[in-house]
Amino acid sequence: MLDNAAAARDEIWARRFLAALAENRVSRMRRLLLVLIVASCGGKQSSFTETATLRRAGPNELLPVTDFEVIRDRAPRSRALFGEVARVLVHPRCSNCHPSGDTPHQRMTMELHDPSVVRGPQDNGVAGMECTTCHQDRNQELTRVPGAPKWHLAPIEMAWVGKSVSYICKQIKDPKRNGGKTLAQLVEHNGHDELVAWGWAPGADREPAPGTQPQLGALTAAWVETGAECPEESR
Amino acid sequence: MKIKINGVDKTLDVDPEMPLLWALRDVLGLTGTKYGCGEALCGACTVHLDGHAVRACVTPVRRAEGRAVTTIEGLSPDGNHPLQQAWVELRVPQCGYCQAGQIMTAAALLAAKPKPTDADIDQSMAGNICRCGTYTRIRAAIKKAAGTPDDAGSK
Numbered sequence: 001m002l003d004n005a006a007a008a009r010d011e012i013w014a015r016r017f018l019a020a021l022a023e024n025r026v027s028r029m030r031r032l033l034l035v036l037i038v039a040s041c042g043g044k045q046s047s048f049t050e051t052a053t054l055r056r057a058g059p060n061e062l063l064p065v066t067d068f069e070v071i072r073d074r075a076p077r078s079r080a081l082f083g084e085v086a087r088v089l090v091h092p093r094c095s096n097c098h099p100s101g102d103t104p105h106q107r108m109t110m111e112l113h114d115p116s117v118v119r120g121p122q123d124n125g126v127a128g129m130e131c132t133t134c135h136q137d138r139n140q141e142l143t144r145v146p147g148a149p150k151w152h153l154a155p156i157e158m159a160w161v162g163k164s165v166s167y168i169c170k171q172i173k174d175p176k177r178n179g180g181k182t183l184a185q186l187v188e189h190n191g192h193d194e195l196v197a198w199g200w201a202p203g204a205d206r207e208p209a210p211g212t213q214p215q216l217g218a219l220t221a222a223w224v225e226t227g228a229e230c231p232e233e234s235r
Numbered sequence: 236m237k238i239k240i241n242g243v244d245k246t247l248d249v250d251p252e253m254p255l256l257w258a259l260r261d262v263l264g265l266t267g268t269k270y271g272c273g274e275a276l277c278g279a280c281t282v283h284l285d286g287h288a289v290r291a292c293v294t295p296v297r298r299a300e301g302r303a304v305t306t307i308e309g310l311s312p313d314g315n316h317p318l319q320q321a322w323v324e325l326r327v328p329q330c331g332y333c334q335a336g337q338i339m340t341a342a343a344l345l346a347a348k349p350k351p352t353d354a355d356i357d358q359s360m361a362g363n364i365c366r367c368g369t370y371t372r373i374r375a376a377i378k379k380a381a382g383t384p385d386d387a388g389s390k
Contacts, residue, residue, distance in 0.1 A: 115276070115362040127347030128288045128340040128359035134275035136298065143274045143293050 054080065062087065062211025065222040078226035085190070085219050086165040089172075091209045093199045097153050098160035104153055105161065108207055124152040139203030146206070148198035155179070169230035183224045191217020236300045240265070241309025251297035255289075256280045258296050259306060267307040267335050271364075278363030281336040281343075282306045288343040307335040310342060317380035318342055325376045329367035337363050341377045350381055 053070045057063045063084055071077040088094060096105040104113045120126040125133065136147035154160075157177040160168050171177045172186065181189060190196060191213060199209035209216075223229075236247050240263060249258055259265045259282070268291055271279030275290040282291045283305040284298070310316045318338050321327075328334045337360070344351055344359040351359070356374050365373070378385040 117361070118358050120358075126344075126355070126358050128281075128343040129362050130287060133281075133288050133362070134290050134293060136293065136295065140293050145275050145293050 057084070057087070057210070060208070060210050062215045062219065064215065065218050068222065074226050075229045078223055078229035079231045081219055081223040081226060082169050082229070083165060083231055085216065085223055086168060088199065088209045088211065088216050089160060089168055090165070091199070093202055093207065093209045094196075095160045098158055099153065100156075100159040100161045100163070110161070119153045119156070122152075123155050139198075139201070141203070144204040146198070146203050149194045151195065164233060166231050166233040173228055173230070183228055187217060187221045187224055190220040236296060238296070238299045238301070239303040241305055242303075247296060249296055251300075252295045254292050255282070255294040255296050255299055255304070256291035259291060259304075265306050265308050269332055269335055271333065271336070276362075276364075277333070277336075278340060279333050279336040281339040281363065283339060283343060286343065286346060288340050305339075307339060310338065316342065318345065318376065321376040321379040325372050325379060327369055327372040327376045329365075329369050333363065333365045333367075334369075337365065337373055341373070341380070345377070345381060350383055351377065 054063065054067060065081070068077050068081055068084075071080055089098075092105065092108050092110050096107075096110060099105055099119075102118045103116060104119075105111060106113050115129075117125055117129055117131070120130075125131045131151045131153070134145055135151040136145070137149045137151075138147050139145070140147060158171070158179070160171075163171070173183065175181060178186060196216075197213050200211075200213050202208055236249070236251065238245055238247060240259075245263065247258055247262060249262060256268060256270060259268050260270070268282055269279040270292060271277035273292050275293040278290065280291040281288050283289070283303075284294070285302050286305075289298075311319060316338075318341050322334065322338060327337075340360060340363050341356075344355065348355055353374065356377050360370075360373065360377075375385045
């Protein structure tokens with residue numbers, strides 16, 4: 001909490017400085033001081049300054065790719081684009097079925113799935129208790145049981161729960177940990193896969209993942225086009 | 236829709252979204268499969284679809300079109316499936332309401348894994364709830380049907 005509060009305070013001050021800079025209200029000496037401060041703050045600040053000029057997205061919104069054009073340099077723009085992609089990946093609607101253990105999670109609180117199901121050897125449950133024992137190929141309106149084609153768990157090497165955005169970025173690029181996908185296939189998967197699509201049409205009163213699937217596809221494509229850079233691990 | 240029910244071809248003229256459980260009980264008169272929670276949370280309505288356990292209360296009839304459904308009535312010709320025999324011998328049921336679902340889930344387990352461990356049984360049976368708490372006898376009967384020794388619960 002203290003770290004978060006300090007980071008928020010730093011961000012507010014830095015934003016004020018940047019705004020002042022933009023309005024040319026800061027003296028030469030203070031500009032020099034700001035440069036020194038930013039330079040001395042290491043990776044944490046550098047990742048912040050990359051995104052400082054982006055507007056804030058609403059909780060259920062994804063920033064469009066065009067918003068990232070304000071970041072001139074390719075690598076920081078790529079890192080920022082992945083940060084936006086990751087807002088979908090770590091959303092419970094998506095992460096719940098990318099567990100780090102053998103049991104999926106459910107609800108926005110990410111509690112363990114009830115009844116207690118296990119991933120089994122094929123990530124689709126065990127005999128008598130398969131994912132599709134209960135889950136259908138579409139959401140069940142009356143019973144609220146969620147469903148989509150190919151309902152199953154992500155393999156353990158694709159586990160996201162409890163992982164950092166930096167870790168997930170490196171993991172999702174690694175064919176050994178992404179189901180053997182090329183980056184082009186990853187773009188296609190994020191943008192068009194029908195199980196991924198469920199994240200924005202979860203049925204009943206479930207909160208959807210932010211933005212839309214086409215937006216996720218476009219952000220992933222832009223991330224790949226800018227070099228598929230990964231954010232640094234925050235310290 | 237054409238569906239093979241307990242080995243017999245049937246034609247059902249019903250809404251494709253009708254829960255399979257409704258079709259089995261109300262249209263075909265197969266009342267061995269029970270209605271418990273109606274939300275796939277208790278397992279009382281478990282039947283087999285091409286050998287896989289499904290919850291009939293949330294499975295639309297359209298999913299079964301052109302496929303084979305097995306209910307407790309069709310598990311064996313005369314009630315002599317090893318699980319049914321073990322269930323009788325160990326007097327597993329108490330009120331009995333959940334037991335058809337329990338047996339159908341256990342049958343799907345044994346078909347896939349003829350010699351299940353305790354952990355296999357617990358994982359596969361985790362979604363079949365018994366309000367009478369007959370779980371110990373259920374596990375013992377599954378092991379008896381599988382021909383594996385049981386150190387607890389069979390007494």
